[in-house]
Amino acid sequence: MSYFKNAYILGLLPIVCLIYNLIPKKRYLFLLLVNFAIYFYLVNFRVVFLLVSILSIYFCGLSLNKIDSKKEKLLKKSKEDKKLIEKKIKNDKKLILLFCILLNVSFLIVFKYLSFFTININHLLDFLHINYSVGTAKFLGPLGISFYTLSALSYILDVYNGKIVADKSFVKVALFLSFFPQITEGPIARFSDTADSLYEGKKITNQSFVLGYQRILFGLFKYKLFVPRLNLIVSKVFLDYTNYSGFGIFLGALAYTVMLYMEFSGTMDIVIGSGQIFGVKIPENFRQPFFSKNISEFWTRWHISLGLWFKDYIYYPICLSKPLKKLTKKTRKLLGNQYGPLISGSIALFVVWFLNGLWHGAGYTFLFFGLYHFVMIAGGNFITPLVVFICKKLHINRENIIYRILQTLKMCLFVIIGELFFRVDTLSNGFAMVHKIFTNFVISGSEMLRFGLSIQDYVVMIISLIFIFIMSILREKNIDVREKLSTKKTYVRWIIMYVFILIIIIFGAYGTGYEPIDPIYADF
Amino acid sequence: MDDLIEILENLEPDVDYKKTENLIDGRYLDSLKILSLVSEIEDTFDVEIPTVEIIPDNFNSAKKMWALIEKLKEE
Known part of the structure; x- marks a missing residue:
């Protein structure tokens, strides 16, 4: 599911908000229904795996609680050695934890890694001249399994470690793992981050709605102004790097790094903004990484x-x-x-x-x-x-501005090379591309116009980048622009909002000439 | 408390441990320094710090670290 589509921002989200607010009591039940309906729409009957994960952490968590309370009673009543009881209790708890972890991780292994493992086992058998091959099978995994599995594991590990107490409400645990804005791309929230506010089911206020949509608009801005344009560079360079000089390949890797940032952090803006509407504080996933x-x-x-x-x-x-x-x-x-x-x-x-x-x-x-x-x-x-x-x-002086700039440039170069390997189809292509960057690097303006982007496209991206850079500096200095904006008069706020929407409509890249892009992180 | 401050000063000398309250969030102490710190605290105060207690909230200031040590001693 792409959160950048009108179907989500102008359709699904406002409709859910409207019905949610019309319900006077137990809004959490409606939210849970919506979560499962959306997830069922996305993955059909593979929704079962999410349900099994929820059931496993819920019941294993309660069992861990039960053992802990049994421990107290045993220690009071029994004349056995205290250490012996504690050891037995610890072993029982470990068994439950192990079962829960293995169950959840096994889904991940089957859906994500089984095919990779079997292919490599066959390569190894072939290499050892053993005339036998293991059948390879690839199963289509449920969307977001990598994200919700880690959240599920964090819940059971936190209960095991005594960091949280397993919750008796099944609905609360289910809400925590299935909240629809988060389910496909995270952030990997902890139970203490979101569960209480999801269960509370606060009424949506004008303020939470406006603040949430402001954040969503910022995510949309990042996506629409950059991602489709940068994708033109990325898809061409990574499809056949031999057509490009070292400079062109570097531009491709740089474009991919920026694209990944705009796409993923933009998605997080939409996810966090959606949470904000429902009064749920979803943890931040980005903090000015560059x-x-x-x-x-x-x-x-x-x-x-x-x-x-x-x-x-x-x-x-x-x-x-x-x-x-x-x-x-x-x-x-x-x-x-x-x-x-x-x-x-x-x-x-x-x-x-x-x-x-x-x-x-x-x-x-x-x-x-x-x-x-x-x-x-x-x-x-x-x-x-x-x-x-x-x-x-x-x-x-290591705090000197020039030293800091050089440090940041070095860090960016390392990141760009890392992301290049993240995107390539094969390692040999990755090494050949890096080799070309360092041996055939000639800055050329004409190379920049070979990707199907016009000078206007570059100008739009550079100006937008300056805007995002300024916003990032303000955030780095703990200045909340939206908070400042909320102190302005209503008509000023609306003018700014409309200008922002118009910028996205006028300068955004969509329509013919741009390929459809699947959410990058949802694939992980 | 003085022993703890001494341990911290040996690890990272250029910090005012009596005033600083963002030792982790401000990146004064990175994960490697935390490893040294945990090992040093365990030796000096004869406590065992469980992994779950290694959260910024417990290590952001000398005061909070001291509170953790006291809590672990009581247990």
């Missing part, structure tokens, strides 16, 4: 909910596991505080980025994308203390 100093910081500002998920449920549990804790202690004694934690940190980082690559898709290009970031971030961790030392010796 203002980062390095690639490590970039990933704390881009697809934030995914990064936080990996940090909370993979990175820290690995780093703070007993063997790695011991390793950190030893290496800290040997290498000191700077380099001591780097080894265990890098082991966990490797796992995180391997899984991150795999999460984005089953393919070698995605695995390479993950490992590329692992190398960049781990390498950065090793080099940074040295850079700090050299800068101190040479009296270079």
Whole structure:
């Protein structure tokens, strides 16, 4: 489902809002019905898998609660050894957790990775001259499975760890996992982020409606002014890079990076805006990523909910596991505080980025994308203390504006190369494209006009980019433009809104000449 | 509390730990420094910090870290 279509913004969303507000009580039931109706429309009977995920986390969560309360009673009554009871309880809880995780992850494996695994097993058998092949089967997975599965796992892990108490309301758990603006592309919310407000079913107010639609308009602006235009460059360059010089290929990779940002962050604007209408605070997924100093910081500002998920449920549990804790202690004694934690940190980082690559898709290009970031971030961790030392010796101020600009340009180059591998069909094409960028880079104006874009198209994009850059600076400085706007008189606000809508209508790219674009992140 | 401040100053000296309240959100302490910090706190105060407690809210200031240590000691 594309959130940028009129059918969503001018049709589905306002109709749902209208009926939702007409219902005096228990609006959450209507919302749940809408969630499932929309999801059924999108995936038909594969809606069953979402239902199984909801049921599994609901009942497993309640079972974990029950065991915890049983523990208290047992400890009071029983004369058995306290440690023995605690161990038994922990094992019971672990079994339930394991069952729930395996069930949810197995759907993901079957739908996303089975085909990739079987193809590779057959390659291996072929390589070993074993005359046997495993049947390959590709099943069409339900839309958004990668997103809602991670949310489901976060719920059960948080209950297991005692961070939250499993909720007794099935409707609340179901609402949390199936909220229609979020279901296909996230953000990967936690139960504590959205469940209460979804269940509360606040009446939509004029203010929440206007604020929500303002945010939706901003997302629409990002999409309509950039994505179809940039897609013309991207599709041509990545279809046959041999037709282009290093400069043309670089433009293609740059266009893809910007397109990905405009498409995904624009979708998030629409998702968050939709949530705002219903009084649901959906967590932000982007925080001016291109203002980062390095690639490590970039990933704390881009697809934030995914990064936080990996940090909370993979990175820290690995780093703070007993063997790695011991390793950190030893290496800290040997290498000191700077380099001591780097080894265990890098082991966990490797796992995180391997899984991150795999999460984005089953393919070698995605695995390479993950490992590329692992190398960049781990390498950065090793080099940074040295850079700090050299800068101190040479009296270079690292907060200096020129130093910061150079840092950001270096970060952008690394990101663009990473996204190039994210988009290519094969790794060999990716390497050949990067090779051409560094060996055949000649800036040429005529190359820019080979993509089917006019000078006017470039002017529109550059002016829009300046606007988004200014908005990003304001957000970076914690200045809320919409809040400032809300203090203005009604007619001023409406004039600004209408001008914004007119800009999208007049300067947006749609119609003939532009190919239809499927939501990029929904495929993951 | 003084022991904790000393640990923090050894890790990252150029920060005023008595005043700063965004140690994680302001990126004064990154994930690697957190690993050192956790290991140092566990050794010094004889507590075990569970993974679930490693959230910005518990590590954004020395005060909050101290509150966490106190809570873990009580448990």
